[in-house]
Amino acid sequence: MTIIDILRQKALVSMKAKDGVATTILRLAQSEVQAAEARLGTAISDADAVGVLKKLVKSNEETLAASAGDAEKTATLQREIDILSELIPKGLSVADIAAALAPVADAIKAAANDGQATGLAMKHLKSQGAQVNGTDVAAAVKTLR
Structure with missing residues (x-):
């Protein structure tokens, strides 16, 4: 099962569970992957999909650092980072x-x-x-x- 398939499956589960934060970030990740596929004109590899997910995590981390005063936004961003990080394969130590x-x-x-x-x-x-x-x-x- 590819990372893209796992992303779709998790998005479907989050929609059924009515988990708004997870659904939003997973749909965003799906759209970013589709945009990358459109730019290349072909299906992207798992490595490219991981790159897209890492870029989203980095973006959320930067936003998290900038919005340190808002507790609700901080919690939401951290949850989004956690959700996306679960999809990224762990590297070697x-x-x-x-x-x-x-x-x-x-x-x-x-x-x-x-x-x-x-x-x-x-x-x-x-x-x-x-x-x-x-x-x-x-x-x-x-x-x-």
């Missing part, structure tokens, strides 16, 4: 990333600087199909160097 980089550890250590080392690490991890955060990869590279 720094320790797991460091372990996954063991085959290329020598090349990472031999790199001229941290930027090149991180680039090598990202290339290796992406070739393995790993879902990783760039800051976590940089932290793992620093532990290896």
Whole structure:
């Protein structure tokens, strides 16, 4: 089941449960995914859908920081962030990333600087199909160097 299918299923469940906040944010996420598909002219991959969801979470986090005074709005935004975060697959931890980089550890250590080392690490991890955060990869590279 793809992330888009899960998104549709959760939206349907929230509508049946008459959960206004969940329904609103899930419909927004669906429309953002459809807009991304329209821009590409084809169905988007799970990785692209995750990117759309991450962008929505980041947008809500920025709005949350800006509206710290309104308790009701803050609670709603936090709930929306929680709902969207459930749909985003969990990435590898720094320790797991460091372990996954063991085959290329020598090349990472031999790199001229941290930027090149991180680039090598990202290339290796992406070739393995790993879902990783760039800051976590940089932290793992620093532990290896």
